[in-house]
Amino acid sequence: MFKKNARSSPAPKPSAQAVRRAVASSTALETGQSVLQLEQQLQNRQPQRFAHIKLAAA
Incomplete structure (x- = not known):
């Protein structure tokens, strides 16, 4: 069976600057x-x- 990936916290949101650069x-x-x-x-x-x-929001 598949194991669930246990993350203690969600990934941080990218900054506005990172989004602009992307x-x-x-x-x-x-x-x-x-x-x-x-x-x-x-x-x-x-x-x-x-x-x-x-x-x-999804």
């Missing part, structure tokens, strides 16, 4: 743009129109 590097690979440039664009974005609405 999105920027993925986009850079697809578009050929600079990772640094894309990361700065993501960081300098204005608040979105529906920022007050939260996504449903």
Whole structure:
């Protein structure tokens, strides 16, 4: 039988900076743009129109 993986605590959430870097590097690979440039664009974005609405958690 399979044993359950016993974790004492869930994995920590990635920081906003780590998420920006991941999105920027993925986009850079697809578009050929600079990772640094894309990361700065993501960081300098204005608040979105529906920022007050939260996504449903799974």
